[in-house]
Amino acid sequence: MSKITVVDSIMGSGKTSWSIQYINENEMENVLYITPFLDEAERIINKTNREFKQPMYKGSTKLDNLNDLLACQVDIASTHALFKKLDAESRENIKNGHYTLILDEVLNVIDPYTDIRNDDMKLLKDSGCVTVDDDGIVVWNKEKLDYDTKYNEIKNLADNRSLIYINDKLLMWRYPPEVFKLFDKIYILTYLFDASILKYYFELYDIDYDVKSIKYNEEKKYHLSDYYIPDTTEYMKLIHIYNGDMNTNFTQKINGLSVTWFAVSMNKNKIQKIKDNIYNYFRNILKAKAETIMWTTYKDCKPKLKGKGYSNQFVSCNCRSTNQYSSTYNLAYCLNIYLHPGIKQFFLQKGIAINEDLYSLSEMIQWIWRSRIRNGEEINIYIPSIRMRNLFISWINMNLNYQSQLAS
Secondary structure (H helix, E strand, C coil): CCCEEEEECCCCCCHHHHHHHHHHHCCCCEEEEEECCHHHHHHHHHHCCCCCECCCCCCCCHHHHHHHHHHCCCCEEEEHHHHCCCCHHHHHHHHHHCEEEEEECCCCCEEECCCCCHHHHHHHHHCCCEEECCCCEEEECCCCCCCCCCCHHHHHHHHCCCEEEECCCEEEEECCHHHHHCCCEEEEEECCHHHCHHHHHHHHCCCCCEEEEEEECCCCCEEEEECCCCCHHHHCCCEEECCCHHHCCCCCCCCCCCHHHHHCHHHHHHHHHHHHHHHHHHHHHCCCCHHHEEEECCHHHHHHHCCCCCHHHECCCCCCCCCCCCCCCEEEECCCCCCCHHHHHHHHHCCCCCCHHHHHHHHHHHHHCCCHHHHCCCEEEECCCHHHHHHHHHHHCCCCHHHHHHHC
């Protein structure tokens, strides 16, 4: 049995409730609870019978305070953002403290690193300050430059083995896989783990894990069960997907509403049409009040689509692991998600192909489940992208190939 357990259950099935129960029942374990948002960290603090601490700014950085807390071997609740910054001191303290990690939602373990220009990277390479090893990992040569410069962050990330150079032009941040070996136990709370980048990352670095699901028993307790695929057809009567003229009153190909599509100047009139459609959908078709609305697109494209009566109801397309919007039920999902080319290239170079449709579907489902559907209540949704709409309909009908793949 692996020390890593992926708890793969649909949103609202009780993953957080199970983790609170687990924490309360295992008082002898030191727990590090990591979640995307501070308000969810506070929920853990308030719902458990343990005295969790949150890293704070206390005359230095949050990381310094986190390291102090880890050294004291106390229970800690914090965020993904801080967890990504663990350093050598953090690692040593985690190992010495025999911590159990509960990771609420998968971590972004591979991301583009854009805080340095290509010219600067070329300068560092040409001067011998950095080299790139056979695995593409950026190595900082301390004997060349071991004093404070504007490249301090590059130096720190390189020392942490967190930077990877692809094709001599694309710099990627990588979470050090060694961190997952430091904990006594790890529980990862998510849904559709097979769609996540973390799954491919585990495959790449030969990190073993078991997959379980959540069930609620007669004793009114949550427990881990053998993994099962939930019956999504039950949502057919609860989720009302718009199916009318506004899906066809602008011409689009399968990549319509992607990042690149929004950037093409000749699509300006089509983008305006989508904006008009969103307004018409909320104002005339649904007659929706502002507080019932939730809509999204790419952050940089928000100014192109925002309009009267719904602008302030924007919710980031990568929002997850929060109940803040659980009273909304009139939705518009106005984008077409594809994997970042750099992430795709990173894995392809390692001989690993990613199921991009499943990844896109997972991102969309996570967003939709911020609404009241997570409580088993009806919602309305407009999905103008042909690709995203068909993926979602197939998922509800349990027609996707992944259903049989995961069951085998």
